Amino acid sequence: MSTIKDFSYSHPIKTVLEAGALKNRLVDEIKALNADKILLVTDPGVLNAGLLNDAEVALKNGGITYKVFADVEPNPRTDSCYRGYEMAQEMEAGLIVAIGGGSPIDVAKAIALLMTNGGDLESYEGPEKYKNAPLPTICVPTTSGTGSETTAMTVITVKARNYKMTILGKNMLPNVALLDPSIFGKMPPFIAASTGMDALTHAIESYTNLIANPFTDAYGVEAIRLIGKYLRHFVAQASDLEAATGMLVASNLAGIAFGQVRLGNCHAMAHPLGGFFDVPHGVANSILLPHTMKYNMLADHGKYKVIAQLLGEDVSRMTDLEAAPYAVEAVEKLSKDIGIPENLGLYGVTQDKIPQMSKDAMLSGNIKINPRCTKLADIEALYRGAI
Ligand SMILES: [Fe+2]
Missing domain, CATH: 3.40.50.1970 (Rossmann fold)
Structure with missing residues (x-):
């Protein structure tokens, strides 16, 4: 840690x-x-x-x-x-x-x-x-x-x-x-899914970035726990008051966390997708998150094991290193269950804009606080993997 x-x-x-x-x-x-x-x-x-x-x-x-x-x-x-x-x-x-x-x-x-x-x-x-x-x-x-x-x-x-x-x-x-x-009762399931994954991205990025602090860690951990517990139920039935309350609180907690310490590569990359292709913010983050988490795994000091546990994976007997991929897997499983597409092609995103989108992403202050050092070529490769 x-x-x-x-x-x-x-x-x-x-x-x-x-x-x-x-x-x-x-x-x-x-x-x-x-x-x-x-x-x-x-x-x-x-x-x-x-x-x-x-x-x-x-x-x-x-x-x-x-x-x-x-x-x-x-x-x-x-x-x-x-x-x-x-x-x-x-x-x-x-x-x-x-x-x-x-x-x-x-x-x-x-x-x-x-x-x-x-x-x-x-x-x-x-x-x-x-x-x-x-x-x-x-x-x-x-x-x-x-x-x-x-x-x-x-x-x-x-x-x-x-x-x-x-x-x-x-x-x-x-x-x-x-x-x-x-x-929240009339929220369409896909909006519930993609915005819920945006909240998860806020929680995970602010929890794992270079300037996270004990306050924001506490908010982030509780947000991830609530999302792991309630997002599937909420997508299934947005009028379920317990699930809606859990997600609303999670989203707010994650907002407090990233409002204090900002985010990471995923949000830096999501914004140009909105600017160039109008990909809704939650969708962009949902699709990018497993890719940026895999990239950042190398920098992990044990927080991925916590994320895996909070999302329901039994990694208690594993070392931090062994447990880390289970955090990514848990996010991928959650995304799949709630109907998030696997890549950005469905949203008309094309490879030809990768150079310009990558340059724009590098302007974000979130790159500098991302847990793993990131250069332009890394962002380009991450986009290529998600399109
Ligand atoms: Fe966001």
Whole structure:
């Protein structure tokens, strides 16, 4: 096991887990932040599933003025953020509420940032590049994968460059995360599967990277345990409240972990797949994860044995070295059981973009903290193995 390195830890966000929170708690949390005009950011899937209905009744009854911005796509782009920003400006919103998966939450964070800083989103790319604290945000995740409701960053696609940029800063952290497992019942199985594997990727990458610390290890371990216990049940029946709660908590814990110590090669490689081919983020990570885990096995100091055990493998009598491949095998078995495809060909990903995608992946800060040293040729080989 790795020795403990210096670290700094801070995570000031109110997190509420309650079945029915969207209906019963949202208005109170808005009022607690002294807001009476809000922009509600979501996407067409959430809207059409009727997930906003109860919340809208509660908002009306609570005397909150609101508008709905639902024009958010997967791998959301800068133009969506600007359109939402315009709407928020027009209504003089004092708070942004996101109800959705990672995409609406990331767009909500970008709109909150634009509301107080204006200007060009691309100029805020990187850590702490903006001047003023964003508007307050409340996030209600409708998938259990992204963890974006608890991270101080937003990932937005710049289509002109086919590039997913990350904007981060301590003030980007949402004010409140409302975790409501009762709204997960209509989630399609493949969304449950791919977003759940994204959460597993967050947990495994933050647990095994070079700057993991005892806090994030604790979050990561519990997230992996919950995902091993509940993801299959959740994909089988998203309305199973116990499984939905387990996955929602796992996703949040993994989000806290990677929000503190970031990720690794898998996420560095997943972002260009979204930028070039619009592969949904969860799908990209799900398919890449076993490949990057195999690559990183050489750097393992015993954490792979823990992962294997947490995912149900009996490796107790094995050495760390003997047990490590079972962690990869457990992830592969889980992926197969829940219907994740084995390669990216199904998503139109072609070999000719590997050189450019690999260069973009190498720009990610996640490469430098990946447990095994990684060069451009390594990334190219990993892409070739997954396409
Ligand atoms: Fe992710």
